[in-house]
Amino acid sequence: MRAIQRTLLASTAMLAAVAASSAAHAQAASSDPSVQLEEIIVTSTKRAERLQDVPVSVTALTQDVIERNNVRELGDVVKLSPAISIDYGSQPGNFSIKMRGIGTFSNGIAVESDVAVVIDDVPIGFQAAAFKDLIDVERVEVLRGPQSTLFGKSAIAGVLNIVTAAPSNTFGGKAMALTTDDGEKRAGFTVTGPVNDTVRMRLTVAKSDYDGNLKNLTTGKNVNGSSGLTATAKIEWTPTQSLKLSLAPRFNHNVSSCCASAITELTPGLNYQGEPAFPATLTLRGITFDKNNHFVRADDRIGGGNSEVFGGTARLDYDFGEGSILKGHTVSSITSRDRWKMRDFQDIDGTDQPFLLGFPVASPSGVNSGAVINGYFHARSTTQEFRLTSPGAGRLRYVAGLWYAKNDLDRYLNRGPVLQLARYLAQSTNENYSAYANATLDLTDKLSLTGGARINRQKIRYTFDKTIFASTAPGAATTHQLFGRSDQDDAVTGKIGVQYRWTPDIMTFATYSTGYKGQAYDLVSTFDARIAAQMPVPPETAKNYELGIKSSLLDRRIYFNATLFRADYHGFQTSVTSFLPDGTFLTFLNSVGHLRTQGLELDAVARITSNFRLNGAFAYTDATVVDFPNGPCYSGQPTTVSADPAFVGAPGVCYNTPRTNGRVQNLHGKRLNNTPRYKFSLGGQYDIDLPDDVPFKAFVGATVRWQDDINFALSQDPRTVQKAYGVTDLTVGIADRDGKYKLTAFANNLFDKRYAQGLGNGTSGYSNPAIPTAQGKTWFPGRDAFRYFGARLDVNF
Template identity: 80%
Template sequence: MTHMRSMLLVSTAAAVLAIAPGAALAQTQAAANSDTQLEEIIVTSTKRAERLQDVPVSVTAVTADVLERNNVRELGDLVKLSPGLVINYGSQPGNFSINMRGIGTFSNGIAVESDVAVVIDDVPVGFQAAAFKDLIDVERVEVLRGPQSTLFGKSAIAGVLNIATAAPTKEFSGKAMLLATDDGEKRIGFTVSGPVRDNLLMRLTVAKSDYDGNVKNLTTGKNVNGSAGFTATAKLVWTPTDQLTVSLAPRYNHNVSSCCVSPISELTPGLNYQGEPAFPASLALRGITIDKNNHFVRADDRIGGGNSDVFGTTGRIDYAFGDGSLLKGHTLSSITSHDHWKMLDFQDIDGTDLPFLLGFPVASPSGVNSGASIHGYFHADSWTQEFRLTSPGDTRLRYVAGLWYARNDLDRFLDRGPVLQLARYLAESTNQNYSAYANATFDVTDKLSLTGGLRANRQKISYAFDKTIFASTAIGAPTSHQLFAGANQDDAVTGKIGLQYKVTPDIMTFATYSTGYKGQAYDLVSTFNAAIAAQMPVPPETAKNYEIGFKSSLFDRRVYLNATLFRADYRGFQTSVTSFLPDGTFLTFLNSVGHLRTQGVEIDGVARVTRNLRLNGAFAYTDATVQSFPNGPCYGGQVTTASTDPGYVGAPGECYSTPRTNGRVQNLHGQRLNNTPKFKFNIGGQYDIDLPGMPFKGFVGVAYRWQDDVNFSLSQDPRTIQKAYGVMDLSLGVTDLKDRYKLSIFANNLLDKRYAQGLGNTTSGYSNPAIPTAQGLTWLPGRDAFRYFGARVDVNF
């Protein structure tokens, strides 16, 4: 049955994408004109400007009009447009992560790099948490899938989000946007662009957003799981000569997030908080109906989230060599950036509004008039410098080569208490990276081209960890400190080689082999101790990737249809395994997974069916499995095999314990990676409605996305599976014939389909000795897990 459903989904997705070519074929009988052709999309996936259809990389380019039509505000919104992209949500914004093709590091520690690089205007974000902010004035987002280490470095082993913001214009122009929804979201933005003088251009954008969230705290009456942000960016471009261009791009973002609170959706009746009869669930959760749609909680005012600021600047110098130079046609670029990110974070970890420590007998001392909480801060200071030489783009040999340096200084302070699961530490980490890279394409014939590249990388990492040791949980009890420190260095070479062949001027096929690398890591979290320090650092992560694909421009550029088959093997995959303490405290432990494999197919299609109708679609089949991880995590309640044989290894899927394992472990061979749906697709389009005699025209847009079942736990916990679901969005509106203004109204999740961005198998600290089989489940609702309506106004001048 599962196989039949899979085949049906593949056939359905293929049929959807085939609609566009079939409909467009009828149009080829008419004379071609720009009104019925797709725009050429220029991307910088290879660090040079090229047509999307000429780039031998699996990449989805999301342009400004698509971002606007789908009301994209932040990275989390991009998953609606790129099926191979998934966001992992942690307990607070400091530990979100990005997955591509099932691969993405999840960690609470600051000394673990991401697997997916976020690059904004040629500058990678030094600490991935800093990328989760409002996206404003974006011209294009390129989703590059698979290892991109050769051109983008060691934090791009699974892919890259390459974001290009809009450039200053040569003529004075501007735009403004206002959006509001019936569930409390508000956005406003303003951009002005134009010449300051003949050789100096300027662009300034200011935007503000505010969304309370879709979970309500009954104690305070406030909504949570939302965010509010203020962003200001500027660009100055000075061209003192025809050959020299100098630009400066300062930026600032302030963001306040109340994420991530997971309401209880299941809980065995008759439980008490921390097992104490004085705190029955009926009191702690008063007024809350526990069911799958529950979006209410009770907690203290500072329930959770982060308050962050980012200050940054990028300076760039481009020099184009003239006709009399040996490097005629080449461009030498210097790109320098500095970013400073800081965040104060907080979390009410007991998840109640009760001062339960007043009477909790296990606490020492009891009688503390409060609950339990976490607070702390993150700091990340990042410097990058790149020197890049780019050859002309119209020669048989085209290449880009460069030198790269980056330094990230990070620190994290955490304080959890005031009693019970006490933890306090200050972690500091420095990461320096030195690289030299080159990538080239040589046209053997007019149809056949060879592509190759290499990157030599040296990483230097160091850390210091100051952990407070409490003599007891009593407030005021003597404390001491354990100090750990270390430094390591690692060298690596990554590369790629490929062929591309133009079957016709409009159909290109390609095959590539590439390798990826991500450096050593430290697990700097509250569980860090001498035993863990002795095992540090966690080894590097490596990848080998194979791809074949084609890109086509069909029916006189009315249809773009691209497809890629891929298979990649990852060794030493760095990821944290999550667990819950009996009191509901959330912990992570960094692991190095021996061998993962991800393979599948990706399809992207865009079609201009008629002058008024445009369709777009994307499909991803991702088979991401564990090939070797004999010491993986077991889930709660899993049947365990006990053996006295230290060499015993359980069968695939078996939870077992031996003197060697020092606890329960599971052989995860053959199991699927968490948070990776096997099938996922999206389809959308817009139809413009001519209104003869009117100074404006109408439009209607529809978008639908669907994904298969997904398990949020690497342990394969059967209780943390989100069943397959689909979400439909609808928009309609009017725009004037000169595109000066547009008014649209929209309904997101029109069919009101509930879904979770995360599930936790936990009783959240509720228990009862008389009910040893108690169960609980929490869920993190997505932004559009509940239907909402909105309106948007765009003005251009």
């Protein structure tokens, strides 16, 4: 930590020296707007402010950066913001966003996320619903660290604040088409303008299709792709200068074939589920096992989800005028209603054979099929916010509000018909009532104090209807178990800080904030009376310290921001995973005693010349376990057995005692999974001037991202380590001088660097009694784990 502090102090001194020389230069010469960066306005404090004035660790991805890097979905944002990573589950309903290494992973619906996704002031009620196409986006703000004071209890690790474009006062629009050599196609259009003197509108429709980068040899089709149709609209009515009403309906339909992993290693001589009639040479015929394998074999419906989102937001903004005690204030009412539903399906045996004919070996079921999962998710979200915003000028600036949210969630799962047999219906409801306020007071022209607080009440309840089968035989007798409970929890979170403006262009800040995430239930297939008696899982809390600098240098040609942070999380809610010998993937919700994440983050944007622009970001993240004595062991880890109930193993030692009733290890000091220690992104574009008689101009751009080693398993499994890698993307193109047309050609992963978004250690259900030491390994490749080329056409009118 001291090394990081020395780095920041040295950076501060260097920046101060550069700023002094640049100030002298600015006095000697007038500003040249062609080489100045535009002012970036953000709403990360629920009011419009300059990015460089906000005492928050935030990265703002502007529209030009988003378009230049072909950002289509949340997974693409990870490439540009080093603090973010995503944990990918066995199907789209289980994806999880992490910030600074912190993010809940759970298969259950009654566990909230740690990172809130907010679109136009409305948080997504169930995080899985956020994994869809992002269209017509004006700005993505990545707020790091606990943001519970302003954004509520689902923002304990951070916020992705997404702002879409507003209707225009003049008629216009744009259209886009994209195609790649590996099967991706996208098209979209936007039209906007005034309907009359008081009404403006904006309509956007986009369609996307991508086949995927794994191939199912059985069907000849690619998998791990998706197709989506998204439509959004905004209608704004300003009947008076003081009043604005808006309505924003939205719709999305997405079908994904996810999330298949290809086998890269498998000990020869194994049979699926131990059945001699189904050796791997049959079920995986035609597949060569190596680190680049991108072939699988499975039934036609290998897995994925079919989802739809219907919803809308209604907003009222009223500005108080002359004669009012609230002159200059704005009162806002923001109401939203969304419904997300998804039907999911998965071929859980990963073969194209009816192996259940001979399974189990001792007493074959005779079922002429494989094993599958079918089910659905439903999420209905309602929110209401009343907000009062003070004028932007004056020594005291504040925002205060009242908040209500209700989320109703359902999960039905039917797994079988023999292997891994399970069936349940889980229903969960959470309601939140809160009041918040956040203020900044200028003590002097240079020194300001900031502070805020939020009072939150959460009410949660659940029912869990589980079907118990007397045996795995078809038609076996069944019984039902019904569990249910309701709970309530109150919490207060807050933030306090100080900021000092050394010059009009350099500001430093220090803040202390707390975070909170409510109680949870572990509503998954392993739920039973024993687990029900232990519910709910206690709340998650955080304490966060930040020290930062924000600067605008060389007459606003460079923005450079740096943040030091340290956060402690107690009662961290996350599921750990394990695989049974038959390939069953299970998760168990844990409340981890204590985690710590600390490090340094850098963000920079530079206008080198009027034609050359760079943007970059760097993160050093030291995210570790401080206290988790009963963490999971990994497959094949040597186990120490002790008859002493009080025995506690040394860190990294797997043990089994009467107290634990299972294999556990002390994870003290171990790094958090899927969190690189070092990660950076650097990109830019150079506009090439051509002779005046040429009707267009040319440009070339590149983006490089690199990250350190990561382990995908919290258990520290040495076989699930993704080594450090870097990916380079290249773009070239032409655009007409009036900005109406732009044609771009691009190569993503130019040097064809393979990398995984997930690694698994296991034999995927393959075994042989004669080979007790059998091993296997799988990988889930990233979208651009294989090099691909494409072209994009943008038209503005």
